[in-house]
Amino acid sequence: MTAVQAERMGAMCDSARTHVNELLVLLSKSKMLHILYILNCDPKPMRFSEIKKSVDSSSTTVTRRLSELEAHGLVKRTAYPTVPTTVEYTLTKDAVSLAPSLESLFGWVLDRADKQ
Amino acid sequence: MTAVQAERMGAMCDSARTHVNELLVLLSKSKMLHILYILNCDPKPMRFSEIKKSVDSSSTTVTRRLSELEAHGLVKRTAYPTVPTTVEYTLTKDAVSLAPSLESLFGWVLDRADKQ
DNA sequence: CGCACAGGTTACAACATTGTTACAAGAATC
DNA sequence: GATTCTTGTAACAATGTTGTAACCTGTGCG
Incomplete structure (x- = not known):
């Protein structure tokens, strides 16, 4: 391998x-792995505010990351014309294929954090 | 999971x-995953210059990364009192347990790069 | 003598990233 | 009429990161 x-x-x-x-x-x-990870944790679409709360960054940064992911075809953004605006983010099929690697990586991180 | x-x-x-x-x-x-990956590719100890060449960064950055990894117990640094100095780096046992995740991650990256 | 070698360190300037603040849209609610 | 809600964007200052150039060790070689 x-x-x-x-x-x-x-x-x-x-x-x-x-x-x-x-x-x-x-x-x-920064926060990229984290965002991908939490998007993967739950198969249902996530809203901007949920993601922001989970990664604990400014909205500027979260926006930047999400649009970078979208530009690379790893995240799909869907905006609904409600008031106020509702926007949902989901991983694309390509990103889902990354999930096992991410889970493995986070598993290691969690194990290691436990030991400290 | x-x-x-x-x-x-x-x-x-x-x-x-x-x-x-x-x-x-x-x-x-920056370059952190890359460094861990190439240290993992070959089980034998790697020298500073090999690592530097492989990741293509300034020596300042490579030094910084390697010492950060050492501080976190992921890399072991061994200096031999030869002239000129010889220094070897190896992954610690903790870092080796990270290897499968890294391999999986890089596998995804390589697959994706192929498709572009 | 003076330079080369490996593997750095230090100081500093250039560049990149981040958070903060202010602002927007438009219906609903006080 | 003012305020709330969500999801941003724009401008800007502060902070963080990177590379560059100079320098260090101590022996061998021309």
Whole structure:
């Protein structure tokens, strides 16, 4: 598995390398893993305010992250013309395929936090 | 799995929450996942210059990341009194338990980069 | 002598990110 | 008429992060 991945990385052309880098930069932004994780925890669509409360950041930052995720096709944004506005966010199919990795990562983080 | 994790997060005390946050901030720093990944790719100790070349950052940043990882007990640093200095880095046992998650994450990233 | 080597450290300037504040929309409620 | 609600956006100051250039160790080599 590891060796196969290393080979893949070695054989990659420049554009693929760029994409890998882009994705890593995206995932490394503050609160990004957290947002993806909580969107994954519950299969039902989440509202902006729920996400904001859960990650504990300013709305500016949450907005930025969500739109970055949307731009990369990992999150789907649906706005309803209610008053006041209602907006829901869900993970796309692509992002759902990331879920097992995220769960595994968070499992490790939680285990490690327990031990401290 | 997901529900269990959500429950664990909900039941966490403040100090555990702090630890989770700390770990997520640590893992979200630029090049951090990359460094952990390449340290994991090869089981043998890696030298500073190899790591630096692989992640393509300034030595300042690589040094910072490696010492942050060492401070969190994820990386072990061994310096040999040769001339010029030789320094080797290896993942600790704790970090090795993170490997499957990282491999899974990178697998997703590589798959996704392929499709672009 | 003077430079090269590996693996850093330090100071500092340039750049990026974050939070804060103010504002918007438009119906409902006091 | 003022205020509340949600989901943002824009401008800006404060803060954080990064790279660059200079420097360090101590031996070997020309």
